[in-house]
Amino acid sequence: MAKVLIATDKPFAPVAVKGIKEIFDAAGYETVVLEKYGTQEAFAQAAADVDAMIVRSDKVDSDILCAAKNLKIVVRAGAGYDNLDLPGCSANGVVAMNTPGQNSNAVAELAFGMMVMVARGFYSGKAGTELKGKKIGIHAYGNVGQNVGRIAKGFGMEVYAYDPFMTDEQITNAGASPVGSVEELYSTCQYVSIHTPATEKTKKSIGYDLVGKMPKGAVVVNTARKEVIDEEGLIAVMKERQDIAYMTDIAPDSEEFKQFEGRYFATPKKMGAQTAEANINAGLAAARQIVDFLENGNCKYQLNK
Ligand code: 3PG
Numbered sequence: 001m002a003k004v005l006i007a008t009d010k011p012f013a014p015v016a017v018k019g020i021k022e023i024f025d026a027a028g029y030e031t032v033v034l035e036k037y038g039t040q041e042a043f044a045q046a047a048a049d050v051d052a053m054i055v056r057s058d059k060v061d062s063d064i065l066c067a068a069k070n071l072k073i074v075v076r077a078g079a080g081y082d083n084l085d086l087p088g089c090s091a092n093g094v095v096a097m098n099t100p101g102q103n104s105n106a107v108a109e110l111a112f113g114m115m116v117m118v119a120r121g122f123y124s125g126k127a128g129t130e131l132k133g134k135k136i137g138i139h140a141y142g143n144v145g146q147n148v149g150r151i152a153k154g155f156g157m158e159v160y161a162y163d164p165f166m167t168d169e170q171i172t173n174a175g176a177s178p179v180g181s182v183e184e185l186y187s188t189c190q191y192v193s194i195h196t197p198a199t200e201k202t203k204k205s206i207g208y209d210l211v212g213k214m215p216k217g218a219v220v221v222n223t224a225r226k227e228v229i230d231e232e233g234l235i236a237v238m239k240e241r242q243d244i245a246y247m248t249d250i251a252p253d254s255e256e257f258k259q260f261e262g263r264y265f266a267t268p269k270k271m272g273a274q275t276a277e278a279n280i281n282a283g284l285a286a287a288r289q290i291v292d293f294l295e296n297g298n299c300k301y302q303l304n305k
Helices: 014-027 040-047 062-067 086-091 104-119 143-154 168-173 182-188 208-212 231-240 255-259 276-296
Strands: 003-008 030-035 052-055 073-076 095-098 135-139 158-162 191-194 219-222 245-248 264-266
Touching: 003 014, 003 040, 003 276, 014 030, 014 276, 030 040, 040 062, 052 276, 062 086, 073 276, 086 095, 095 276, 104 143, 104 191, 104 219, 104 245, 104 264, 104 276, 135 143, 135 182, 143 158, 158 182, 182 208, 208 231, 231 255, 255 264
Parallel strands: 003 030, 003 052, 052 073, 073 095, 135 158, 135 191, 191 219, 219 245, 245 264
Antiparallel strands: none
């Protein structure tokens, strides 16, 4: 009987856990749930005898892979997989997957929650501004970015996108106006919503130069990863320009952002994908992918090919 661990320091909604268990019950698997575990040691202990794992942003590093001697597959229930040690998975014969697209709408909705919040002066009662008619630049036009584009149109915004992995035609067909460069995106748009993954190329790539190019009343919304921000550069440009706001779902390392009262906000815990719907979509997809892999060898969403 296969044993599956759901290791989520930030728990799924109970309804999603119930749905995941039902899938594993039907397959004849045992399910173990480890939530809010706090330390990597606790995670490693729980992983010791499992055949498969579902994680969220939980760090699957060499210690976990070493401890999980029976592990055959780990599925990141979500999009970004910078928390998975992919070479380590390969070295240990573990298939790593994600569930692309499953939580995108939730993240996109939160981006708009933060845009409205800043446009309305943090609900202070003072006259704010509207999103209608404003230009929004979507930095990376994948699943989340395209949901942002769809919602932006509902608000009556002009939608621009930059994505180095898409042609202009693909961006146009997916509903946005392409720009020639990332610099052009930032210099064109008052609102920029970041959806780029954290890679060696993108880390610390958004800071003084790009944000400094933005028009008056600039708002940068980050629901992607904190690592893509050059925090020193962003702080410097926010000090120089009182009109720039930074709204983020991933608290920065620097405490200095707290000085920008009224134009800075960070959620206490990353919550873009923290909806019942997103948890159900991503969690159940992960469970199905595990069953399909263990029963049929289906590797469709494998990341470490
Ligand atoms: C993702 O990459 O899917 C999102 O950042 C959500 O991450 P989470 O599962 O930790 O909320």
